[in-house]
Structure formats: C-alpha cells, structure tokens
Amino acid sequence: QVQLVESGGGLVQPGGSVRLSCAASGFSFGRYDMGWFRQAPGKDREFAAAISTSGDRILYADFVKGRFTVSRDNAKNTVYLQLSSLKPEDTAVYFCARDRRNTVALSTRRAEYDYWGQGTQVTVSS
Numbered sequence: 759q760v761q762l763v764e765s766g767g768g769l770v771q772p773g774g775s776v777r778l779s780c781a782a783s784g785f786s787f788g789r790y791d792m793g794w795f796r797q798a799p800g801k802d803r804e805f806a807a808a809i810s811t812s813g814d815r816i817l818y819a820d821f822v823k824g825r826f827t828v829s830r831d832n833a834k835n836t837v838y839l840q841l842s843s844l845k846p847e848d849t850a851v852y853f854c855a856r857d858r859r860n861t862v863a864l865s866t867r868r869a870e871y872d873y874w875g876q877g878t879q880v881t882v883s884s
Contacts, residue, residue, distance in 0.1 A: 760784040760873045767878035774882070775842040780854030780866050780875055781835060788812075788832040791857035791864055793871055796850035796880075805866040807839060816870045817864040823864065829849040844882045 766778040780792070791810050799801040807828040808817045816828055827840040837854055855871035857864070865871070 760856070761767060761811070762856065762873055762875035763851065763857075764854055764875040764878040767789050767852060767880045769881045769883065770841075770844050771884050772882055775840065776844070776880060776882070778839040778841065778878055780839075780850055782837070782854075782856070783835060785856070785873075787835040789822060789860075791859075792837045792884075793855045793857060793865070794828060794837075794852060795855060795868065796848075796852045798847075798850040801850075803836075803868060805868070806852070808857070808864040808866070809837060810864060811831060812820045815864055817866065819866070841880065844880075846882045849882050851879050853877045 761783045770776050794806040794819040795803050796806050805819050807827045809828045810832050813830050826841045828835040854875045856873040858872035859870055
C-alpha cells in the first residue's frame with residue numbers, strides 16, 4: 759500500500775535550518791509530482807512547495823520567499839524540504855503528499871493530493 763513517512767522535524771532556533779525527508783513506498787514514486795504542506799495550531803493546512811516528477815519544475819507558496827528548497831531523489835524514493843532562516847511563525851506540522859493527477863501544472867490545492875504522510879513537527883523557538 760502507499761506509504762509516506764516524514765522525518766527530520768524538531769526544535770529549531772529562529773534563523774536556523776532543518777531538512778525534512780519524506781520516504782515513499784508502495785507506488786512508482788518517480789511517476790508522481792509531490793507536495794509539501796504545513797499546518798500550524800488552529801489554522802488550516804496550507805501549501806508550501808511542490809516538485810515535478812523529474813524535479814525540473816518547482817512551485818513555492820508566497821510565504822516561502824526563498825527560504826525553503828524542495829528536492830527529490832527518485833533513486834531513493836524520497837522528497838526533501840530544506841527549511842532555512844526559520845521564524846517562529848514557521849512552527850507547524852509539515853506533511854508530504856502525492857499529487858493524484860498526471861498533468862503539467864503543479865498544484866497548490868489539497869484536494870488534488872491523494873495520499874498524505876503523518877506529518878513531522880517543526881517548532882521554531884529560542
């Protein structure tokens with residue numbers, strides 16, 4: 759069955775960095791666009807980044823502003839999200855997800871992602 763397992767979260771100081779990983783199994787990873795979302799306490803889950811099957815197309819949410827970098831290694835069935843210059847407002851549970859579609863355009867819409875990981879907590883605090 760399809761599984762997505764995030765790791766790499768934790769407590770980070772403001773201005774610090776962390777790299778999140780999402781290990782995929784149970785499907786042909788290299789054939790699907792992948793996305794990262796986050797959910798802060800009391801807020802809706804929001805789009806953060808997406809990456810195409812080969813990594814040649816990438817899309818970021820406006821709030822990222824050059825601070826996050828999404829990448830993937832299809833040989834390892836893993837997608838990554840590097841978070842840098844972290845702020846307290848980046849505190850959230852971060853989720854990876856699989857885009858259900860097979861189109862050219864990357865998606866920011868939650869409804870177009872069909873499988874989700876359990877999430878990994880990132881807390882930005884001094």
